[in-house]
Amino acid sequence: MCGTKIFRPAFAERLAGDAGHTILVTGGAGFIGSHLCHRLIAQGDRVICVDNLETGREDNIADLLTNPNFAFFLYDIVDPFTITGPIDRIYNMACPGSPSKYQRDPVHTFKTSIIGGINLLELAKKKSARILQSSTSEVYGDPDVSPQSEDYRGSVNTTGPRACYDEGKRGAETLFYNLHESEGVDTRIARIFNTYGPKMDPEDGRVVSNFIVQAYSGDDLTVYGNGTQTRSFCYIDDMLDGLMTLMETESECGTIDDPVNLGNPDEFSVLELAEIVLDMIESDSKLVYKDLPVDDPHQRCPDISRAKALLGWEPKVSLKEGLVPTVACFGEEMYRQQRDQRGVV
Template sequence: MKKKVLITGGAGFLGSHLCDRFLAEGYHVIAMDNLLTGDISNIEHLMGNKDFEFHHHDVSKYVHVAGDLEYVLHFASPASPIDYLKMPIQTMKVGSLGTHNCLGLAKDKGARMLIASTSEVYGDPLVHPQKEDYWGNVNPVGPRGVYDEAKRFQEALTMAYHTYHGLETRIVRIFNTFGPRMRLDDGRVLPAFISQALRGEDLTAFGDGSQTRSFTYVDDLVEGIYRLLKSDYAGPVNIGNPDEITIKEFGEEIIKLTGSKSKIIYKDLPKDDPKQRKPDISLAKEVLDWEPKYTRGEGLKPTLEYFKEKVLK
């Protein structure tokens, strides 16, 4: 019998790529998703695979899987501002109740659990680059608080299960990630810029364009997550690409890459939007022997081809 892995949010951008990876590694994969922000088209190519099953379910209610289970990967959550601002209660519930249900399942099955945390736990950081021992600068009652605090609570609850129950847990702090299967309309800068450039529209940047982001290609992220899951390190680990770029520079890069005649226009920066984002990945290098292999340019090529099919069809 093949070992089983449960991936919540399995029809999402990251979850679907993880399904691919674990099937390739010889696991039986159970993807669970309520399709609130996930898309069944992300996993349609897996539906005929005897080692893959899909459960249309909301993990905030309960989680049940029959039989043995080796791993639980909790990736269910709205993850973009446009989603969690529209669905604040659901975002808090999947980060709290959903995490509690998944941890309970892992404890019952004797499974190892990995949670998808985020660089947003650092808020609008006062420390740069961001290292795992930085506690963050988060506004709990601001518009982004529903996502930031859901993830911070998720980390705290996971660590409580680790220390109190002795549960094998792993925490990955994910920085901006991109690649095929990203949603065009999720409000994040990369899909917005590429979609606008392909349509010949002006690129909409918020703030004056001086704020920074660091973009990780999805294959690098999946490799980092896989190594973390298999490691013996229980603390949070940053997985991201430290190649930092300003929003203005990134917009210019997308215009050049697409051959668009678009311009960059600037609008007011949303409240509590981070001014800087760059991971310190020293810990990942040390405990996982991991660092990104793909440059931003290398990752943008397949991403652009994916977006062309969606935007220009």
């Protein structure tokens, strides 16, 4: 699909009522994006969801497709587009976030962050809409300091296998800063740390989903490196609270136009996560160790002082609490998949 895309559904007819905002969510069929769409619809907003389904899943939004306040468009934000009618808010959640997926087509991954970001910033300017960029803790690379605060400039390998994602997100932050400074676009930048919860793709390729799927399947849990590397895991509900609070906090309250870390500062090693998952699923799976991927960070922990001060936000759900519904959701999906496979056979 190329050229200029103009979305002209019978949208005025489909979007009911006058309450709430009209909100564009790109990457809205992905893990975080789909949860965001559901939360926005539940609070009375009208949602336009755009996703190319490269990594998003239509199943994530299937129950919204008949909702009169929801519209879905299969489209790639790398291609220019416009939308008729008013837009109040834009959440840019588009871009594969798993190394195994964003490395499949690194050039397109980079384009999604840069060209897609430009397209959305131009739309935000045209519509006088506030726009939030989902950046990432990956902008810090393999950090030399921990926890990582927003003023830390990072340690990123510009020519490594993760660079298409890391540098794309860093470049997008630059674009958002420049368009805010030069054109007055109302921007927000969220640096999202590891997030987990129900509706994660079983084939996501990151550590939480990998461990749960392997434990349920009775396979060995794959630990890269020696397992002492650390991550901070934020439950999806906490992340949504942070994103939506950041979007709706006025800049008079502080430097909201600067990046804000959103994540859970409780730090766990990969081995600790493996033990929790094995115990929760009551699995007899063992651990198997493999070489640490190139540029995989050894520490990842957010300093959320800015989020606390400016947004009054901090996560509430512990890792063990959040894993309960997450593990249950994975179990249900894997059961359905096995049942369907038996039905086909």
